[in-house]
Amino acid sequence: MAGFLKKIFSFGKKEVVEERIDESAPLPPIKWDALEALKPAAEQAVPEFLKREEPRPEAEAAPPPPVEAEAPPAPLPAPVEEAEPAPIISPEPDIQPEPAPVKEPETPAEEPAPEEIPAAPVIPESPPEPGPEEIPEPAPTQPAIVQTEGPSPERGAAPHPPAGTFSPYSDGEKGADRPAEPAIESGKEVAPTLTPSAPRPSRGEGEGERQREDIAPAAEIPPPIRQPAPVEAKPVVAGIAPEPEAVPAPHPPLDGEGRREAAGWGDSAGASHLRASLGTSPIEAEVKREPVPQPPPEPKPAPGKVTVTKKVEQRAEPQKAPEPAPKRSWFQRMKEGLARSSRELSGNIAGVFTKRKLDEDTLQDLEDVLIRADLGMETALRITDSLAASRYGKDVSETEVRAIMATEVEKVLTHVALPLELDLSHKPHVILVVGVNGTGKTTTIGKLAAKLTDGGLSVMLAAGDTFRAAAIEQLKIWGERTKSPVIASKLGADAAGLAYDAFEQARQAGSDVLIIDTAGRLQNKTELMAELEKIVRVLGKLDPEAPHTVLQTVDATTGQNALNQVEIFRNVAGVNGLVMTKLDGTARGGILVAIAAKHKLPVYFIGVGEQVDDLEPFSASEFARAIAGVA
Ligand SMILES: Nc1nc2c(ncn2[C@@H]2O[C@H](COP(=O)(O)OP(=O)(O)OP(=O)(O)O)[C@@H](O)[C@H]2O)c(=O)[nH]1
Numbered sequence: 078m079a080g081f082l083k084k085i086f087s088f089g090k091k092e093v094v095e096e097r098i099d100e101s102a103p104l105p106p107i108k109w110d111a112l113e114a115l116k117p118a119a120e121q122a123v124p125e126f127l128k129r130e131e132p133r134p135e136a137e138a139a140p141p142p143p144v145e146a147e148a149p150p151a152p153l154p155a156p157v158e159e160a161e162p163a164p165i166i167s168p169e170p171d172i173q174p175e176p177a178p179v180k181e182p183e184t185p186a187e188e189p190a191p192e193e194i195p196a197a198p199v200i201p202e203s204p205p206e207p208g209p210e211e212i213p214e215p216a217p218t219q220p221a222i223v224q225t226e227g228p229s230p231e232r233g234a235a236p237h238p239p240a241g242t243f244s245p246y247s248d249g250e251k252g253a254d255r256p257a258e259p260a261i262e263s264g265k266e267v268a269p270t271l272t273p274s275a276p277r278p279s280r281g282e283g284e285g286e287r288q289r290e291d292i293a294p295a296a297e298i299p300p301p302i303r304q305p306a307p308v309e310a311k312p313v314v315a316g317i318a319p320e321p322e323a324v325p326a327p328h329p330p331l332d333g334e335g336r337r338e339a340a341g342w343g344d345s346a347g348a349s350h351l352r353a354s355l356g357t358s359p360i361e362a363e364v365k366r367e368p369v370p371q372p373p374p375e376p377k378p379a380p381g382k383v384t385v386t387k388k389v390e391q392r393a394e395p396q397k398a399p400e401p402a403p404k405r406s407w408f409q410r411m412k413e414g415l416a417r418s419s420r421e422l423s424g425n426i427a428g429v430f431t432k433r434k435l436d437e438d439t440l441q442d443l444e445d446v447l448i449r450a451d452l453g454m455e456t457a458l459r460i461t462d463s464l465a466a467s468r469y470g471k472d473v474s475e476t477e478v479r480a481i482m483a484t485e486v487e488k489v490l491t492h493v494a495l496p497l498e499l500d501l502s503h504k505p506h507v508i509l510v511v512g513v514n515g516t517g518k519t520t521t522i523g524k525l526a527a528k529l530t531d532g533g534l535s536v537m538l539a540a541g542d543t544f545r546a547a548a549i550e551q552l553k554i555w556g557e558r559t560k561s562p563v564i565a566s567k568l569g570a571d572a573a574g575l576a577y578d579a580f581e582q583a584r585q586a587g588s589d590v591l592i593i594d595t596a597g598r599l600q601n602k603t604e605l606m607a608e609l610e611k612i613v614r615v616l617g618k619l620d621p622e623a624p625h626t627v628l629q630t631v632d633a634t635t636g637q638n639a640l641n642q643v644e645i646f647r648n649v650a651g652v653n654g655l656v657m658t659k660l661d662g663t664a665r666g667g668i669l670v671a672i673a674a675k676h677k678l679p680v681y682f683i684g685v686g687e688q689v690d691d692l693e694p695f696s697a698s699e700f701a702r703a704i705a706g707v708a
Pocket residue numbers: 512513514515516517518519520521542545548595596597598630658659660661662683684685686687691
């Protein structure tokens with residue numbers, strides 16, 4: 078370098094002296110303060126920078142060129158779209174400038190990311206490299222990933238790591254599919270899924286969206302800031318890294334899969350094609366892992382006993398069937414059925430003898446009470462006479478009156494409380510059952526058949542109630558239950574003819590007993606009663622003594638009308654025995670005493686329920702105590 082001339086002006090002497098500066102001499106220190114003072118504000122050198130920056134906002138035309146040069150990936154939108162018809166690529170350019178580092182926290186599980194960051198630089202070519210380092214298998218995987226990313230021309234334009242890694246990943250398989258594998262192209266599913274805008278929504282759901290969000294702010298960040306880009310690659314890398322099955326990366330695969338599903342790829346054949354063609358089996362593995370639905374938590378065994386085999390199983394506690402309430406005895410049922418009658422009677426008796434000595438008036442009052450209880454005039458007089466004989470003129474308690482009543486009622490009933498006797502010299506012994514509608518004929522037949530069959534007798538049933546189809550079916554049911562053959566005919570058939578046929582068949586079958594049901598009828602219905610008379614007459618043709626037993630069912634709740642019923646049926650059909658039914662209900666049991674006293678007909682059974690074993694032999698004492706309210 079030439080020497081530096083320094084001119085010194087001497088205003089006094091006007092001498093010009095040229096001194097040659099010694100180059101070797103050290104430069105004097107610059108006095109900045111002095112310079113600043115000397116220079117006018119307009120001449121400041123610093124403004125140059127300011128000027129450069131200011132113009133940017135005004136006319137960015139100037140800056141653009143450098144920007145493009147620096148970050149070609151960003152402006153790529155246009156080229157990207159041209160290169161790839163897929164809409165997926167177009168959005169990518171916007172995303173490239175991502176400042177991913179900020180979002181990374183979203184993918185927490187990816188701790189390895191920081192370590193892999195250094196690998197990021199390699200990413201542009203093969204982003205998944207970090208993965209391979211960790212896992213030996215990655216070799217095949219990397220290429221797959223590369224292809225995926227490769228399709229984005231963005232890379233070619235700009236080696237920017239983030240852009241490259243992102244675009245391929247976001248579009249994922251799609252991008253890779255198209256360019257890389259013909260198989261994919263052939264796949265019908267692939268094309269449709271890629272073309273539609275599906276990828277966008279998928280991104281929104283998946284990683285792509287995150288990246289966008291992250292990127293948006295970063296887009297304006299100057300180039301130097303982009304350096305963190307490699308960091309951005311982390312998520313991508315993480316997503317890819319999991320490809321090797323060994324990598325347990327959780328989140329990234331989710332994104333990938335989410336995209337697939339959103340785009341309609343799912344596990345479809347298209348997806349499989351992609352995998353096969355790309356050889357990204359690891360990715361498959363990842364995708365499969367994540368989607369695997371978590372099995373619903375097994376219900377906790379309830380407190381109690383459990384069985385431990387392969388797993389803990391609740392031991393089903395044997396459901397104890399509710400134990401049927403112990404069946405009350407027939408007497409208890411009868412007693413309860415007669416309770417209303419008994420309470421009413423006892424109350425009335427107590428009312429008669431309250432603070433009163435036994436005299437004619439009290440005896441008359443008692444007689445009225447007993448008659449109103451359906452016991453009948455005869456039975457009432459027996460009771461009052463008995464009471465007067467022993468207690469006349471004395472104080473009498475209600476309890477004493479009830480005791481005397483029980484005794485007298487029993488005396489009345491004892492003569493009728495007889496067991497049913499069957500003369501088996503007659504084959505069959507024919508039992509004709511008659512009664513008013515609904516008094517319990519068919520039910521009583523069933524119960525009786527059960528008793529007889531249980532006793533070893535062969536029984537045949539005849540459905541003589543040809544007026545009601547239900548009655549025929551009802552008897553058949555009883556026949557099945559008691560294993561007794563049932564003779565029946567068409568509805569409306571002649572009942573007498575049926576009875577005759579049944580008798581013959583029973584004879585031929587050698588049955589011990591033939592029980593013939595008849596239609597219910599009111600005793601005042603002359604026609605029906607005539608039919609009943611005809612039945613009896615027809616049976617007598619086969620055996621003059623048949624029917625051997627004529628049972629009349631009497632509803633214990635009927636009241637005084639029962640007396641008339643028995644009267645008529647006895648005259649028409651020759652009733653020679655009674656069955657008092659429904660004594661378990663709200664019975665007016667007193668009528669039984671009246672019937673017994675008047676007609677002196679044997680009472681063979683009482684009905685105390687609807688079940689097969691609810692037919693009990695009649696007991697005078699029990700009935701008397703029950704109706705008198707004596708324990
Ligand atoms: N509580 C109770 N119900 C009875 C008893 N006997 C019969 N029944 C019921 O009374 C109803 C009439 O009984 P059935 O046997 O059909 O009377 P039925 O005399 O044959 O009737 P018809 O054929 O219409 O004349 C049915 O619901 C029976 O279950 C009994 O002793 N106690």
